[in-house]
Amino acid sequence: MIEPLVSILIPTFDRKALLLETLKSVWRDEDFSYEIIVGDNSSADGTVEMCTEFFRQTPPIGMVHAAVLQQSSNIGMVKNWNALLESAHGKYVRLLCDDDLLLDGALAREISALEKNPEAAICSSARLELENRFFILPNETRKEFAEVKRFSTEDKKLHGAEALAAMIHGENIFGSPSAVLFRRNALASFSEKFQYATDWAAWLEICEKYGAILLSEPGCWFRLHEGNLTSRFVWAGVDIEEVFALRWKALRFLEKKSGIQLSQERKYLALALWLKLTRRAAKLLFAGKFEKFFPTLKRVILAIAQEK
Numbered sequence: 001m002i003e004p005l006v007s008i009l010i011p012t013f014d015r016k017a018l019l020l021e022t023l024k025s026v027w028r029d030e031d032f033s034y035e036i037i038v039g040d041n042s043s044a045d046g047t048v049e050m051c052t053e054f055f056r057q058t059p060p061i062g063m064v065h066a067a068v069l070q071q072s073s074n075i076g077m078v079k080n081w082n083a084l085l086e087s088a089h090g091k092y093v094r095l096l097c098d099d100d101l102l103l104d105g106a107l108a109r110e111i112s113a114l115e116k117n118p119e120a121a122i123c124s125s126a127r128l129e130l131e132n133r134f135f136i137l138p139n140e141t142r143k144e145f146a147e148v149k150r151f152s153t154e155d156k157k158l159h160g161a162e163a164l165a166a167m168i169h170g171e172n173i174f175g176s177p178s179a180v181l182f183r184r185n186a187l188a189s190f191s192e193k194f195q196y197a198t199d200w201a202a203w204l205e206i207c208e209k210y211g212a213i214l215l216s217e218p219g220c221w222f223r224l225h226e227g228n229l230t231s232r233f234v235w236a237g238v239d240i241e242e243v244f245a246l247r248w249k250a251l252r253f254l255e256k257k258s259g260i261q262l263s264q265e266r267k268y269l270a271l272a273l274w275l276k277l278t279r280r281a282a283k284l285l286f287a288g289k290f291e292k293f294f295p296t297l298k299r300v301i302l303a304i305a306q307e308k
Helices: 015-024 047-054 077-087 106-116 131-136 140-144 160-170 198-207 238-258 263-288 292-305
Strands: 006-012 034-040 063-070 094-096 120-131 147-149 156-158 182-183 212-223
Touching: 006 015, 006 077, 006 147, 015 034, 015 047, 015 063, 015 131, 034 077, 047 063, 077 198, 094 106, 106 120, 106 182, 106 212, 120 131, 120 198, 131 212, 156 160, 160 198, 160 212, 160 238, 182 198, 198 212, 198 238
Parallel strands: 006 034, 006 094, 034 063, 120 212
Antiparallel strands: 094 182, 120 147, 120 182, 156 212
């Protein structure tokens, strides 16, 4: 097998129809070599059969390998991601969610950015977010209803410390995994300590050693729907708890690197978390779902007190 430059890894579970759309979005001629590996987490809806039939087509230019990595039982999201990562042959990796779509030209732009900047190991493009019901529309019409999510209106190169600081102050500046291309040798595995913020943990780990590039041009469609994996953790507040832990981890890393305790940063982070906790608590109380959130609220309050 010819070694691919890029490995497109697509984890999936019982989403045959959405996965087919995702596969169609990556099955295109490219000027570089790439492989597609679908990680099926023991689906029962005919996913493997669909992929096998799809891969029988004449491969597009550049595509050197297509396969399904099938699990005999459901091993969980993160272990499935790691099984895919271990099977990747490319210099670069794109972990593309099975309900998202890759945009034409995205990989070429991101590869070019990383090739020109060897000190960087992660490149993220902006993304187009849209509710699932609008995906029946033609592509150009669909864009009129989409929200563009980006860190900056201009392309940016960041030192690792700058990227960490940006993530302490704001949200995940890299976006969803579907928007990110990273060097395979920069990440050994995804951490199994997290359910919601698995990608956050990976991007922070990479930025502790390498720089980052943020591109303003959209690179993927992000589909909003109730079946999103991450949305399942929001009601229980898992997102706040895990992101809190990672943002504080990044802060401690910067303090250790600089040799200075960043008192103002600590105050800012504590205040931001209090505000988020208060808003979420009010929202869940109104929705009658506060009971699920209470254990998380208690743990985060204790953690904030310890960190301060």
